[in-house]
Amino acid sequence: MRKPFFMVVDYCIEDRVYKDYIADISADGMFIETRMPFSVGQEVSLSFAFPNYQKHIKITGEVVRISPQGIGVKFKIANQDQEAMIESLLETI
Numbered sequence: 001m002r003k004p005f006f007m008v009v010d011y012c013i014e015d016r017v018y019k020d021y022i023a024d025i026s027a028d029g030m031f032i033e034t035r036m037p038f039s040v041g042q043e044v045s046l047s048f049a050f051p052n053y054q055k056h057i058k059i060t061g062e063v064v065r066i067s068p069q070g071i072g073v074k075f076k077i078a079n080q081d082q083e084a085m086i087e088s089l090l091e092t093i
Helices: 080-092
Strands: 003-013 016-025 029-033 043-049 056-067 070-076
Touching (some): 003 029, 056 080
Antiparallel strands (some): 003 043, 016 029, 029 070, 056 070
């Protein structure tokens, strides 16, 4: 289930760094508001703040959807720590 989540996200696609806003998030991924012309299938390295903590979540993903408002990114969860952080984040919003 997607939840509204307005947060700055730093992300890297093909060695270029971008800064935009997350519009919503779920356990599987997020939607990033951007006007940049990305393509489905591109790998994304994401970093965003964990609200009320001094931590950042760093996770990779893949562009799975494109719209005029931005891109849908599916997370590639690498370990249980990442999964636990995303679940913990979803519980706080």
